[in-house]
Amino acid sequence: MKLSVKEVVVFAMLGSIMYTSKVIMEFLPNVHLLGMFTMTFTLVYRKKALYPIYTYILLNGIFAGFATWWIPYLYIWTVLWGLTMLLPKQMNPKIKPLVYMVVCACHGFLFGTLYAPAQALLFGLSFKGMIAWIIAGLPWDVVHGISNFFCGMLIVPLSKLLIKLENASIIQN
16 A cells, blocks of 8 residues: 555544544543544545554554553554445445444444453453453443444545545646
């Protein structure tokens, strides 16, 4: 996946936007635009969406510290990227927004469950301990899933905008 200079700049900017949006929304626990951005960038840039996603992850580590909480981020956002890659490219335009919103919401609802195996390995939790950790986080996962559902409403319009901007950029070059 060789990148042009333009792509390096665009992906750095998109990863920075992801990070900035997270920082701006930190006053609302588990409410953010990260799932929406992950899905949008994946729909538009496909495999190359990993560049802005991992730029975000790297920025998160740089500014918040490369501690144990950060390790699951190395795979959690890739799960959503992978699920989005598996969605059919040609989907009925009437159901497309709902499908994207549901997938985005599911990632939010399952965030603690996806996070738990790393926590168990890093802190020596038994299977029962891991399950207890998941259960304790369920209220936050509910907030996360519901907010991801509503933030997912932005996926289709933002995807269309990015595609339009990409096409305009190609014509100008």
